[in-house]
Amino acid sequence: MRRLIFALTLPAICLTVQAEQTGRISGKVLDKAGKPIPGSKVNLKRTDRNWAKDLIPDKNGSFLQVGLDPAEMIMTVSAEGYVTQTETLKIPLGDVIIKNITLLTPAEAPKTGPQAAPEDPGDALNNEGRSAFNQAIPLYNEGKFGEALPFLETAYKTLTEAQVKLKDEKAKTELAPELLKIERVLGICMAQAGYKKEEAEPYLLKALERNPKDERVIAALIETSKAKSDQAAEQKYTAMLEAIQGPNPDVIYNKGVEAFNAGNAKAAKAQWLKVLEIAPNYAKAHYMMAMVEFGENNLKGTKTHLEKYLELDPNGKDAATAKEMLKDPSLKRIK
Template sequence: MPKAKLVLRLASRNLSKSIYADDKGNFFQVGLEPQLFEITTTAEGYQPTREQVKIDLAEAVQINITLYRSDEARPAELGGVRYGATANRDIQNEAFVKEEDAASSNFSDPAMKLDAESREFFNQALPFYKMKDFKGALDLFAKAYKGMSTSLQSIKDEEAKKELASLLPKVKKAYAISLFNTGDTKEGVALLAEIANSEPDNKSNADIFDMLVRYYESVKDKTNAAKYLVSLEKAVGPRSDLTYNDAVAAFNDGKPAEARMKVLKTISADPSFAEAYWLLGMIEYGSGNIPAAKNNFKKYLSLEPNGKYAKDIKQELSGM
């Protein structure tokens, strides 16, 4: 409905905000807290509606609101409360008073205003982040993380502080990943390590553990690479590329039994890892188990018919 008025009310913190639909009846709002909102919609000549909508952090929510004329019967299955003209005025007056209270509250506690602004920066960064445009997201995430961190230190409302404390780690993670992927490895790794060290058993941090393993491998820091590999394997199981490399090293060192154990671990973690079947075929061939060697070579060819070992394997198979 063009020009319909929507009042978004966050009752838990006595805050509300009014927005208006455009000429096509559409409305858009960013930066809402991840809370339960009550939405009251009014338009001249129509019955007001009231409904509750749960907003999750970093998630876009689309809702469709149906308005009924004042003289039109409202379907019972839609639920809600039917309001007459007097009630309609009461709702609008209540919303107006709440808006004034909210403004006063924001001025009396600047930390809450900073919190709201920071959440809006976070929401603005998300489209860039989801497209892996980490450069586009970085400055916005920086403002969000630093603003929310500052707000947390001085916000007066204890419930708001508790809720903000639960959200800040998600913002910190997005900021750290953006830093890391834009080349600021020093600060990015420091933040990633803080997150990983605070929750070493959190499976949702698997991407962070993986970044840290790869980073520390690249700088030849075996101690830290091994440390975060433990957390990574707890989260997602063995990393196939690492176990394969270990298997190759054992094979080259003349330790076929150890190599076999490690390559089987690789295949267990990733059954489509073609080179693991090539290596297992070589191990079986060296131990004299020709049928097993053939099976593994054929498995390699089924996965990588034109792979780098395909020509050699075909020659081996023709002579077996």
């Protein structure tokens, strides 16, 4: 009997992390009542060379500019019927600077000297933090955890400070649950972004204490456990998640791939059999089972799993290999 020899190559995912070489600026332009100002304009002008750009806030008063060099700039904010504000600022490297501007009419502006500070020293911080959180949420919902993270860090830091400085007890009370919400989302983003996993754990543990069935928090704790190479914790949180969701075939399949890549075909086979118990139509598990059976010279098992794989995923990435294998006389003879 002629033996079949196939090279099985499992794709590896390579992550390349590039350091951010630019900064960003974002914020809002609002009137004294906290409403957007139609026709407002934000002008950025570098102090070290001839470069300037106008930013037009959207209908919510929000503006954003990315890809800025870390340089000193003059920011001028203006709108018809309002007093123009000018400020010199430094764009941070690989980070975002948030500037929320309140423009005043000539009647509202102080007659002399700088603009008067708000009565409550926590108001500005409260507004800034909430604005940063609002910018983070769409990114978080889209799974862009790395992009959401700077906004969330700003929101958490600023609102924590605001809670200390606010004199309005009602505002303090309203802010407390918002901080807990931000703390949870911050922990999830840290765990999922890929570069602050271990720092996420304290936030996630507090969130889990408040809601022991929070699936996203538990999934994030699995990531922090992997980052710490804490297998006991990873198993614990995986069991918690499975108790809520049921066994996850994707997770089990990936464990099989890890075992197979490590040269442990027996352990890989056990994982893929478990996948097929949970999800009999999991095509990739059938293909991998065929490879293991072939390695064990079980041609009947090889043929059965190859045919099932092609039935479930006839145009899959391994379909061509499966079809070629099934053409071999040694497999064609198997009934």
